[in-house]
Amino acid sequence: MNLERLVHIDRRIIYLLIALGTTIPLLLPIGLPVSSTPPVERLFDKIEGLGQQEVVLVSFDYGPTTAPENNPMAQATLRHCFTRGVKVVVVALFPIGGVTMAGEILEGVAGEYPDLEYGVDYAFLGYKDGAQAAMKQMMGNAFAEVFPQDFFGTDTNQLPLMRRVVNHEQIALVVSFSTNIIGEWWANLVNAQYGTPVAVGTTAVSAPKYYAFLDSGQMLGLLGGLKGASEYEQLLIDAHPELMTIYQQAGIYTAMKGMDAQTVDHAIIMLFIIFGNTVYFLVQRRDARRKQHQA
């Protein structure tokens, strides 16, 4: 057995197995169960406990590249708000594709609730450049100063919802779906300065750095990557079983379906690590024996 070849296995074999491990579970879902963790539960409980006239500010701070992770969490959170009757104000602060993501997701989810009325139950204010400055202005001064018109060109003050939502005092919770630093700014600037509860849904790569903010109390909850999104979807279905029909639709991408692929991929990586270390030990042992013989 050529151990050297096994130690330096052609990486294309790894790529092929990862490709199969990703594709097959998406085509043939396994349906692995998901249980929730406290950072996700805290956000869920917060929204579940909000009253029907309370307002959540949802900020789309990601672009198309992280849509597979951020879209499911954004959809689940919006569905939760709309199901509870909580009012939602949507903004986008990410320059490349943020407003596109916000428009697509909001249009899709709002379409599932025919009784919702734009301008009364939810409002889409659009994109603003200079994230930090925009946050400080809209939360500290007034939304209408940063967004004099909504995304569709209507005067913000003409929307019934925005007539009573002036600044941070009328916002019960900020939820930012972010790809990197903008979520951090919401926790650092808005929660620190105004005390508004902030929760962040972010990619798995960025999630580790947010635990520091979670521990210090600057963040209320954290949805970390596809796992966090799948936990939220599960909590949502458990609390509101009528939403199961949406999540069971064929051809719809959900975090729970994505977790099947992620689980298989993690298993493949772990098997390769075990394989690599086994071969590494065999090589070490063989080399030690050779040295002994030579001595």
Added chain:
Amino acid sequence: MFWKLRLPLLLTLFVGAVPIVTFFLTEHTPVIGPAVPFVRDRVESYMVIIAGFALLLGVVSVVQGSIRKIERRRPGWPFAISLLTGLLVMGAFGILSAMRVGPFQGLLTAPDGSDTPFYWMTRNMFNPLQAAMFSLLAFYIASAAFRAFRVRNVEATILLAAAFVVMLGRTPLGEYVFSWLPGGERWLPQVTDWIMAVPNAAAQRGIIIGAALGAASLSLRVILGIERSYLGVKE
């Protein structure tokens, strides 16, 4: 020397020091109070205007470099042709869409709800290409993990063990491992959360504090004119 060195350094000192001072003050500060909100909220957004002009310079560099590559048939010159084609087509579509000329009615959807040409290209070409590049990460992480996670020494073993626990704990697999024990399905996810919330957060905080102090030190050197590498001159 004044225009190339002294003036930029004086500007740097002024532009660097003013936001720091106004950070602690309010609009009620005597004399400079009215300028405080302006400095705090508006100045940052002026960077966008400066970057816009620099972007023109960048586009000129790309076009010049690509044309030279094609003329001299340097290795990879067909890619230069595809680059110029993409640049010209998307650029033209974008400008015409913003000016609402002919079929180019806006950057997103047309008044009748259909995709504008620019948006169609964004959704059907640009976004999938971006997603394809981003998805390469999954493959590269697998090959990097295979190569890096070897039991070479104590630290590498601890790293490997932590990686295993987190990889298992962040998927439903982690719940199956000990599910045969009462309450066992929560163990690995809880250990994973502990690893993320305690040692990981502690290490990250340490690096954040060190990096923040390093950044502050470098910023101070830049503001005081000690560090001048960004100007391209030494003395």
Added chain:
Amino acid sequence: MVHGTARAGWLGALLLTATGVARAQIAGGETWYEPTRVGAPLVLFLVFSILVLVFIDRSRKGAQLFIRRIAGINAIEEAVGRATELGKKVLYLTGAGSLEEIQTIASLAVLRHVGSLTARYAVDLDVPCKDPLAFTAARETVQEAYMQAGRPDLHTSDIVHYVTYDQFAYTASVTGLMVREKPAANFLIGQFHAESLLLAETGQATGAIQIAGTAEITQLPFFAVVCDYTLMGEELFAAGAYLSREPAMLGSIKGQDITKAMLIVYMLIGILLQIFGVHALKDFMSINGS
């Protein structure tokens, strides 16, 4: 003259801030100062600035300051030497950040050094840029480095070139360049995001020696695992000072290190006091009651 003006201006700013805060309360309850920012942030800012200025002063007057060895920075010459032996180019990436990002400025300091080495050894340098402002600054830096090294003849306008502003289009371009041209040495120094592993892993596959440096904590693990040397966080910011060995720069690093030592002591004392139910130190560091 500029240093003297700068320091006088800086001390003046410190003084203005301190007196403004001291005379803060005016009629009607409105304050000169931001209540959430005065306290720990101001004290830390003042202590840090004063320490840095003191050590810069001491260093200029001839005090010998010890800076520990940083393997990644020492390996820069080795990496460029390897490229010279193999007859291949050196690839330098300044990262995804704009010039307003301090990591990019730190990267330019290292680029200057790399540029002077490539000029001296007459090896090709390639600096593809993502940000237009960083591109203009990098162009000036490399040009100056080649002139200072006495080899303006080797400098061409193609060395530093702009690619694109889009993250993954830039990554696709650079990884393609790595695979086609197989540089012998890759420098990935600056602010990176998700493209870090794509770039580093592709470089590793082509057999290049790789030196990375970033303060992005989410990307540090990828660089640490894949690259030969990694400058982590403050090591990146100290690189310029480490390479130039200028007294003023070394003094600022010393001031920064003393501040960090003071913070460590503060935290240890704070932890002990917390255990005994005394929250004064923790409350002083809190912002807005968090």
